[in-house]
């Protein structure tokens with residue numbers, strides 16, 4: 143198979159995201175693998191590869207994590223890292239798409255994944271500014287107050303706490319003029335680059351080998367082993383191989399069920415003066431295209447949205463300026479504050495699926511090869527779900543929710 147035929151190759155982002163300028167995002171990595179055979183090879187060293195590697199690593203077993211670029215520096219460094227259990231597809235919509243029981247399970251699983259991720263970060267002592275937040279989902283042109291009320295009721299039925307706020311409560315408590323909102327718990331935010339790097343450093347410290355600038359270009363089953371080739375002509379084998387290559391997914395997994403689009407984000411200068419409540423909340427709106435925003439610990443406001451279906455329009459410099467200006471003025475309109483000239487503006491490829499759920503599991507037609515992909519606005523939460531599902535599959539078990547996310 144010729145080079146670049148195995149996974150899609152993209153420029154994942156345009157312009158420098160905020161997190162690329164933060165400390166503790168480096169991961170020591172080698173330039174060539176020490177061995178020819180490993181128990182597990184994880185391809186991709188972003189947040190999904192970092193969480194999968196952490197979940198799969200066992201003392202005494204060999205693991206290699208490879209990336210064709212630098213670890214952390216793919217989509218993960220561009221993430222705005224609102225770590226939400228709220229899936230982009232509202233529960234009432236998802237119930238119509240995949241049935242009530244399955245939709246409820248997907249939402250419940252997502253909530254558990256946020257809690258589990260919080261536990262991992264705390265137990266490993268990863269310093270990444272992870273903080274628990276409430277989420278405020280405000281009415282927009284996709285969902286008005288009636289639909290949000292029904293959505294809050296559906297979530298409550300599924301056992302996921304959600305409180306509908308009417309316009310008066312929204313105005314009094316948040317000074318937001320919308321017809322309604324849903325207030326929920328179980329969300330968080332973090333520095334996604336520090337989170338990814340911290341996880342990778344931990345797994346490397348526990349014995350996993352990390353190699354950067356090594357591209358995987360071919361893949362075969364040979365007996366019980368998975369054999370992979372690198373662009374440098376090296377042949378490696380492993381018992382299990384997991385592709386965590388984000389929006390540069392395995393070409394064999396291309397499908398009308400998911401697509402790559404474009405998205406934009408900005409970060410204000412430090413020390414702007416947002417309303418006090420915003421420090422403990424994530425905000426997003428039920429509109430298309432939507433706006434979402436949060437603050438970080440340095441007092442910056444981070445906002446994003448304005449998604450476009452075109453898979454490469456994020457590469458346009460003109461659009462970067464125009465889209466981020468739109469985001470800035472939408473923030474001003476919603477919160478009544480001027481965040482000033484953004485210090486960072488960036489754009490990136492983004493993935494969406496028809497259901498809003500990720501695709502996770504065994505790659506059809508192959509043995510012991512797994513992939514995690516199709517992440518949208520919940521990429522970090524879904525990466526945690528992926529880590530749990532892949533760990534169960536590799537260890538010979540079956541995750542009770544694996545059917546919700548599998549390929550095919």
Ligand SMILES: Cc1cc2nc3c(=O)[nH]c(=O)nc-3n(C[C@H](O)[C@H](O)[C@H](O)COP(=O)(O)OP(=O)(O)OC[C@H]3O[C@@H](n4cnc5c(N)ncnc54)[C@H](O)[C@@H]3O)c2cc1C
Pocket residue numbers: 148149154185186187188189190191192208209210211212213214215216217218219220221222223224225226356357358359386387388389390405406407446489490491492517518519520521522523
């Ligand atoms: C602007 C923006 C905002 C976002 N906001 C949020 C948010 O608020 N909350 C949230 O949860 N999610 C958000 N997301 C989504 C989330 O960031 C992504 O889902 C997540 O970062 C994807 O991580 P990953 O590890 O799968 O991919 P990546 O970080 O891209 O890592 C994949 C790695 O695989 C490597 N690779 C690819 N092919 C090969 C190969 N053949 N051989 C070797 N290596 C290879 C690449 O070099 C890359 O480093 C956002 C995304 C963007 C772009």
